[in-house]
Amino acid sequence: MGIYAIKMPDIGEGIAEVELVEWRVKPGDEVKEDQVVADVMTDKATVEIPSPVAGKVMELGGQPGQLMAVGSELIRLEVAGEGNVKAGAAKPAKAAVASTLSPDQKDDITVENKSVEPARPASHPHPNPLPPAGEGAKPPAVTPAPRRAPGDKPIASPAVRRRAWELGIELQYVHGSGPAGRIEHGDLEVYLASRGQPQQATPARMRQKDGEEQLPMIGLRRKIAQKMQEAKRRIPHFSYVEEVDVTELEALRAKLNAKFGASRGKLTVLPFIARAVVLALEDFPQMNARFDDDAGVVTRYQPVHLGIATQTDSGLMVPVLRHAEAMDPWTFAKELTRVAEAARSGKASRDELQGSTITISSLGPLGGIVTTPVINHPEVAIIGVNRIVERPVFQGDAVVKRALMNLSSSFDHRVVDGMDAAQFIQTVRALLETPAMLFVE
Structure with missing residues (x-):
C-alpha cells in the first residue's frame, strides 16, 4: 500500500489561491476514481475537485474557510501500489495548508457555541421579584x-x-x-x-x-461581503426613487397570460421592466457601462448584459442574461428562470455569473416601499424594484384605485449625474405606464 497526495489543481485564469468551501468525504471513507472530494471557490464560481485515483481517505488538508494555494496538498489517500508520496518525506497536508493562511484567517475558521x-x-433589580404578600402574611x-x-x-x-x-x-x-x-x-x-x-x-x-x-464567514457569504464592502468603499452611491402607475401594465400582463400562458409560459412584471430598461438605455448609454476606476476608464456597451440579483440558499448571486436587447418578454422570462435555477442549484457556469453591464434587483412581494440597492461593482447603475400595492389616487375630481410600484435605483455619482439619472428613470416610468410602447419599433 502507498500514499497518494492530491494537490490543489491549477484552475486557470491566473488564480493563485482558492477557498476551501466544503469536504465531500471524511477520514476513513473509500473514494472512487473521479469522485468529488471537495468544493472550492474562486473569485467567480464554486469548483468541484475530483480524485484522480481510488483509495481510502487518510487525512484532510484543511477546514472549510481556509485559503489554499494552488499546488498545496489537499488530501491524502491510501492507495494500492506505491502512490506518489514516500513515507515521512513530506509535511502533512494540514501543515501545507496552514502555511497559506494569515493569523487572522486561521482565527476565522473557529466555530464556537x-x-x-x-x-x-449589584444594583440591578432581581429578575424574579417576590410575589406580593397577603394581609398579615409573613x-x-x-x-x-x-x-x-x-x-x-x-x-x-x-x-x-x-x-x-x-x-x-x-x-x-x-x-x-x-x-x-x-x-x-x-x-x-x-x-x-x-x-x-x-x-x-x-x-x-x-x-x-x-x-x-x-459563525465563520466562508464560501459565497465571504465573497458577497467582500464585494459589497468593495462596492461601498469605492463607489459614491446616490439613490433616486420614483413611483410608477402599473395599472395598465398589470392589465396587459393578465391578458397576455390568459391568451399565451399555456403555450409560451406565464409572465411576471420583471420581463416588462427589463424591456423598459433596455429601451431607455438607447437614450442613456452612460448607464449601460462599467467603470475601471484604477485605470480611470469608463466603457460603454452597445449590448445589454443584464444582471439579475438572485437570492440562493448560499446567499446573493447575480446571474447574467446576455444580449437582453434581443429578447422579447417570453424569451426573457425563460432565460431568467433558467439562469436563476442554475444559480440556486450551484450549477451556473462562470460565464453566467460575470460580465453584466447593468443590474436589476427585485425582492418581489417583499420589496418594501423603498430600498437603496448597492451597485454591482464595476457597473454604474442598479435598478431596484419594490412591491406593487393598490392605493386610491386622484384622477381629476374622482378617486380611483390604481396599482402603484416604486423604482428605487442607485447610481455611481462619478459617472452619472443626478439629472441624467432622473431622466433615465422617468423614461423607464413612461414606458411602463404606457406598456404598448414596449412593443413599438
Whole structure:
C-alpha cells in the first residue's frame, strides 16, 4: 500500500489561491476514481475537485474557510501500489495548508457555541421579584444573591443549565452548593422555594435567553461581503426613487397570460421592466457601462448584459442574461428562470455569473416601499424594484384605485449625474405606464 497526495489543481485564469468551501468525504471513507472530494471557490464560481485515483481517505488538508494555494496538498489517500508520496518525506497536508493562511484567517475558521451568563451590577433589580404578600402574611425567607465578581460565570453542568432555562431561572442569582460553588439540581429547588414560586416552567416565549453563536464567514457569504464592502468603499452611491402607475401594465400582463400562458409560459412584471430598461438605455448609454476606476476608464456597451440579483440558499448571486436587447418578454422570462435555477442549484457556469453591464434587483412581494440597492461593482447603475400595492389616487375630481410600484435605483455619482439619472428613470416610468410602447419599433 502507498500514499497518494492530491494537490490543489491549477484552475486557470491566473488564480493563485482558492477557498476551501466544503469536504465531500471524511477520514476513513473509500473514494472512487473521479469522485468529488471537495468544493472550492474562486473569485467567480464554486469548483468541484475530483480524485484522480481510488483509495481510502487518510487525512484532510484543511477546514472549510481556509485559503489554499494552488499546488498545496489537499488530501491524502491510501492507495494500492506505491502512490506518489514516500513515507515521512513530506509535511502533512494540514501543515501545507496552514502555511497559506494569515493569523487572522486561521482565527476565522473557529466555530464556537457558547452559553454565557451575563454579569449584572449589584444594583440591578432581581429578575424574579417576590410575589406580593397577603394581609398579615409573613414573607418567605429569601436567600441573598451570591456575591460574584463582575464577569464571573456561574459553574453548572449542561443539564443544570437546561433545567434552569426551562424554569426561567437566571443562574447568576443562584447559590452553588457543589465544589468551587458549582450549582447542582438541588440548588435550583432551594432557589425556587426561597422565592415562593412553584416549580413550573416559564412560558416558552417569555423565557430569558442567554448565549451566543459565532459563525465563520466562508464560501459565497465571504465573497458577497467582500464585494459589497468593495462596492461601498469605492463607489459614491446616490439613490433616486420614483413611483410608477402599473395599472395598465398589470392589465396587459393578465391578458397576455390568459391568451399565451399555456403555450409560451406565464409572465411576471420583471420581463416588462427589463424591456423598459433596455429601451431607455438607447437614450442613456452612460448607464449601460462599467467603470475601471484604477485605470480611470469608463466603457460603454452597445449590448445589454443584464444582471439579475438572485437570492440562493448560499446567499446573493447575480446571474447574467446576455444580449437582453434581443429578447422579447417570453424569451426573457425563460432565460431568467433558467439562469436563476442554475444559480440556486450551484450549477451556473462562470460565464453566467460575470460580465453584466447593468443590474436589476427585485425582492418581489417583499420589496418594501423603498430600498437603496448597492451597485454591482464595476457597473454604474442598479435598478431596484419594490412591491406593487393598490392605493386610491386622484384622477381629476374622482378617486380611483390604481396599482402603484416604486423604482428605487442607485447610481455611481462619478459617472452619472443626478439629472441624467432622473431622466433615465422617468423614461423607464413612461414606458411602463404606457406598456404598448414596449412593443413599438
